[in-house]
Amino acid sequence: RYVAICNPLRYAAIMTNKMVIKLTVSAWGVAFVLVGILLGLTIRLNRCRTMITNPFCDNASLFKLSCESVFINNVYGLTFTVVLFTASIGSIVLTYTKITVVCLTSKNKTLNSKALKTCSTHLFVYLIMFLCGMLIIILHRFPQYSDYRKLSAILFHIIPGSLNPIIYGVQSKEIKKFLSNLLQSRKILPSL
Template sequence: MIFFSSPLFYFCVAQMENYTYNSLILQLEGLRITKTNKHPVFLFLLLTYVFILIANVGIVFLIWTERSLHQPMYLLFCNLSVNDVMGNSLLVPLLAYIHVPPSERFIHYYECVMQAFTSHMYGTNAHTVLMIMAFDRYVAICNPLQYATIMTGKMVIKLTVSAWGVAFVLVGILLGLTIRLNRCRTLIMNPYCDNPSLFKLSCDSVFINNVYGFTFTVVLLSSSIGSIILTYSKITAACLTNKSKSLNSKALKTCSTHLCLYLIMLLSGTIPIILHRFLQYTEYRKISAILFYIVPGSLNPIIYGLQSQEIHRCLSNILQLRKK
């Protein structure tokens, strides 16, 4: 993100919001950070981002370079790691830059729109990618004999394109409805730009935006939760009818990992949505909105890496080769 280097100029521009419409300079409300805790906050954001970057890029590189990990389960997980890197690279360095030390925080409107688009892509992708990962686990456990014929390389590509394509279209419409609006305000009531904060700048009717936004959320959550419930119900039924201990053990490990990732993402994303409806909890909403990026991005590679014996084996082989 490119911020302008003359805060005084943009402060003067911001003061003219009552007299002009469609100002291209917006101001972020940000977090309430005091002088005493600005350095710990900056250090926390910096270290968190470095860890997220190293952990997710590292696991993608490991899967890409190790032939034994060229399996649909791991290849689909790479989408989640790429999404975590994309979302956190957009948000965390920006937060560290503009919030520490506390100052006037200005951003160009077009940069704000791109930031909102990417942030909603991150959240939507998290759902769609975990949905295709659930489909992979369903096929592997409920149809093990047909797994190789169903989950081919082409199928992995189709599922990946579908997950990202659906998210792109849904979010594109969401932001398209917002950028058509005229703006009569310049203050973003959030530490970063998102769609609700953008259309709240408008004095036009936002009825269509609210309807589509509500429909978007309901369709995404119902599809996501519904697919997880359906696939895991069938997986549970398959495990109960099959007396193979090895199959049940494999299902428990892989499915518990996937379900844990899903629950973390769902909980992290639901809390900010709920707090958006309660104005008295504004600061808590801001913090929870930031944690929606940080928590899954940090925990996803750890949980997936700890539960995968194949990843353990590859890492141990690499470490042993380095010792030699």
């Protein structure tokens, strides 16, 4: 988004196939290493319980099955989460700040409108996923709220996925026109 908005004429030169492959391999490589370490720390634990109290099996639920100290796992897991979220949010804030500066200094209304539409929807979807994910992480720390954690774990998989097509679809002219026609026809029908 940053390159497309801030350097649109250089986009093809910057975002080559080679660059896309580098970015993809970097993202997947870092994820595999960090998750591999997390799984390695989890596998080493002996289990003395068998019931997972979540609707699905996640790493924090596996920690709760162990009778051993999970201090190292918790420290690594929290550090992993903080680093991942900080890097993610930091890169978004940095690039969106640069995009905002370009939009404020540019007199091109079309560019500003497109940038605002693209960035606002992306930011909105990201914030929904971030808040849903953080809620689960926070609720894992409070065993007395296990029912809320179960509900939030289910909603984490339903809400962002359900809202994505709505949030991105509202930008489509055809969908806007359809919704506008639908709402106008509903206003006409009750008066008949």
